[in-house]
Amino acid sequence: MRRSARMSAWCLGLALIAFAPAALSDDLPEYRLKAAFLYNFALFTEWPADIGSTLNLCVYGRDPFGEEIDALQGKPVGDRRVVVRRISSVEGLAVCQIVFIADPSGEGISRVLSSLRGATVLTIADAPGAAKQGVALNMNVVKNKVTFEANLTAARAANVKLSSKLLSLATEVLR
Secondary structure, X not given: OHHHHHHHHHHHHHHXXXXXXXXXXXXXXXXXXXXXXXXXHHHOEEOOHHHOOEEEXXXXXXXXXXXXXXXXXXXXXXXXXXXXXXXXXXXXXXXXOEEEEOOOOOOHHHHHXXXXXXXOOEEEEOOOOHHHHOOOEEEEEEOOEEEEEEEHHHHHHOOOEEOHHHHHHOOEEEO
């Protein structure tokens, strides 16, 4: 019952962020909101037991978050804790369970996805068409509000399960 109450509270928090009025986006910088989305994505993902006690949240490429992402350092996700890392090479992504692809231009997305093939890694971006390219979750800004798309095929291939509550908030779910 206690877990159910916590899950309901987190769902409410995610819903409030996802459906906040446009004015909220004017008060909070875009990447503060996106950092909150990253945390909620981690919360509403079912992780395999064998990944250990930390979730390495890696920002690949030029970091658009700055100190906004650092607020996630040490936050709990179930029995695990978030560790924020900034990674500049695809080889460095081997330690990550969550990867935000900050440099989606050119071959950025395809290079990252190729390097992570077969790994238990939730991939996230904020680039047009990224979900169709194989990123599990892709954030967009529509009318000053952060929204997201989900790619279930990509999530399954990464051995992670996205919560149905999370999927119900997505603007598009690719199967």
